[in-house]
Amino acid sequence: xxxxxxxxxxxxxxxxxxxxxxxxxxxxxxxxxxxxxxxxxxxxxxxxxxxxxxxxxxxxxxxxxxxxxxxxxxxxxxxxxxxxxxxxx
Amino acid sequence: xxxxxxxxxxxxxxxxxxxxxxxxxxxxxxxxxxxxxxxxxxxxxxxxxxxxxxxxxxxxxxxxxxxxxxxxxxxxxxxxxxxxxxxxxxxxxxxxxxxxxxxxxxxxxxxxxxxxxxxxxxxxxxxxxxxxxxxxxxxxxxxxxxxxxxxxxxxxxxxxxxxxxxxxxxxxxxxxxxxxxxxxxxxxxxxxxxxxxxxxxxxxxxxxxxxxxxxxxxxxxxxxxxxxxxxxxxxxxxxxxxxxxxxxxxxxxxxxxxxxxxxxxxxxxxxxxxxxxxxxxxxxxxxxxxxxxxxxxxxxxxxxxxxxxxxxxxxxxxxxxxxxxxxxxxxxxxxxxxxxxxxxxxxxxxxxxxxx
Numbered sequence: 001x002x003x004x005x006x007x008x009x010x011x012x013x014x015x016x017x018x019x020x021x022x023x024x025x026x027x028x029x030x031x032x033x034x035x036x037x038x039x040x041x042x043x044x045x046x047x048x049x050x051x052x053x054x055x056x057x058x059x060x061x062x063x064x065x066x067x068x069x070x071x072x073x074x075x076x077x078x079x080x081x082x083x084x085x086x087x088x089x
Numbered sequence: 090x091x092x093x094x095x096x097x098x099x100x101x102x103x104x105x106x107x108x109x110x111x112x113x114x115x116x117x118x119x120x121x122x123x124x125x126x127x128x129x130x131x132x133x134x135x136x137x138x139x140x141x142x143x144x145x146x147x148x149x150x151x152x153x154x155x156x157x158x159x160x161x162x163x164x165x166x167x168x169x170x171x172x173x174x175x176x177x178x179x180x181x182x183x184x185x186x187x188x189x190x191x192x193x194x195x196x197x198x199x200x201x202x203x204x205x206x207x208x209x210x211x212x213x214x215x216x217x218x219x220x221x222x223x224x225x226x227x228x229x230x231x232x233x234x235x236x237x238x239x240x241x242x243x244x245x246x247x248x249x250x251x252x253x254x255x256x257x258x259x260x261x262x263x264x265x266x267x268x269x270x271x272x273x274x275x276x277x278x279x280x281x282x283x284x285x286x287x288x289x290x291x292x293x294x295x296x297x298x299x300x301x302x303x304x305x306x307x308x309x310x311x312x313x314x315x316x317x318x319x320x321x322x323x324x325x326x327x328x329x330x331x332x333x334x335x336x337x338x339x340x341x342x343x344x345x346x347x348x349x350x351x352x353x354x355x356x357x358x359x360x361x362x363x364x365x366x367x368x369x370x371x372x373x374x375x376x377x378x379x380x381x382x383x384x385x386x387x388x389x390x391x392x393x394x395x396x397x398x399x400x401x402x403x404x405x406x407x408x409x410x411x412x413x414x415x416x417x418x419x420x421x422x423x424x425x426x427x428x429x430x431x432x433x434x435x436x437x438x439x440x441x442x443x444x445x
Contacts, residue, residue, distance in 0.1 A: 007148070008146075008148040008149055009148075009149070012149050039165070042149075042150065042152070042167070042168045043149035043150060043152075044149075046150060046178050046179070047168065047170035047171055047178065047179060048171075048173070048175075048178060050178075052149065052150045053147070054147040054148055055148075055149075084148040084149075085148075
């Protein structure tokens with residue numbers, strides 16, 4: 001499966017656009033993503049391990065919140081999108 | 090080497106650097122860095138040439154960045170982090186203060202939620218000051234209109250162990266042992282009313298950079314001065330058009346001179362008769378209005394980190410406005426010209442004087 005980084009998250013990962021990795025759940029995918037790009041650790045989660053606000057995670061074309069959040073199951077060929085949520089003004 | 094003045098201008102949409110030679114007549118603008126992140130504060134460390142910026146971003150969370158090459162490239166610190174089990178989460182940085190020249194690797198930061206952080210590695214990592222955090226009176230701190238933050242870190246000119254912090258809304262705490270212990274420090278003289286200590290909403294507390302023990306403090310209500318050896322804050326509001334405001338600065342050489350921009354306490358913009366910088370040359374005993382060159386009657390606003398001075402002679406004084414302008418004086422605050430206009434809302438101005 002692949003994780004695609006969008007917008008600001010590419011900058012947080014030194015310009016990386018995509019990471020190919022093995023993961024059975026979204027949580028595992030995020031853990032593997034941080035191992036590949038440690039600079040993302042504090043950009044994805046606060047000091048207590050909570051996912052940050054203004055962060056949208058999609059599995060293929062579905063918002064991960066409707067798939068069980070970080071428990072969302074992943075399969076070969078899935079694409080996880082890490083997206084800065086529309087916010088601000 | 091020639092002197093250059095570099096203004097680090099934090100805005101609600103990124104960091105700008107505004108540069109001039111020692112004449113301070115023509116300014117060039119670079120930026121924005123990290124737009125659209127709000128930059129609550131940015132500063133220059135004259136000890137090693139580092140720059141620090143409080144990047145208070147929604148995307149990816151707030152973070153502190155540092156630059157070792159005068160802003161060409163920036164690296165991200167490891168975030169300030171409240172300890173496991175804490176009910177608080179680092180939200181944003183309000184102020185970054187380079188340490189004393191005698192403690193070359195130490196940098197301090199104040200954050201929201203209100204807490205003091207110390208870096209011993211030039212801003213790469215940050216440790217919570219537990220002694221301040223453990224103050225029983227912390228339970229009484231409350232947010233001001235802009236949140237509950239620690240924004241002032243005043244380090245004594247001679248002794249790095251003597252320092253004060255200012256909190257909105259939590260008052261002043263003083264340490265004489267480098268932050269190992271703290272004591273509330275809110276006694277005042279000449280005030281109109283007594284208030285419980287923690288309800289002093291400090292807006293800006295400054296230590297004179299050259300004379301030990303001299304302090305200037307802008308509080309939500311009133312301004313105060315302290316002389317060496319004094320243990321109370323002397324009310325010095327008389328002569329100002331209002332008792333409210335944020336922006337404040339001290340003359341880096343003349344220990345009796347300070348500047349502030351009074352605001353109307355209900356409208357939160359410049360007090361009638363419009364924007365003016367008020368200066369004192371007698372430690373706040375009297376105040377003089379300086380508005381030559383400023384737009385007459387303009388209801389401008391300058392916020393907490395909005396004012397600073399360079400180190401040149403005659404002194405340059407600078408302030409930013411919510412309208413996105415930075416005004417510059419190169420005659421010790423007497424007259425003013427725009428250094429740059431039409432930026433986003435200016436949240437902070439820091440003037441670095443650099444040998445280039």
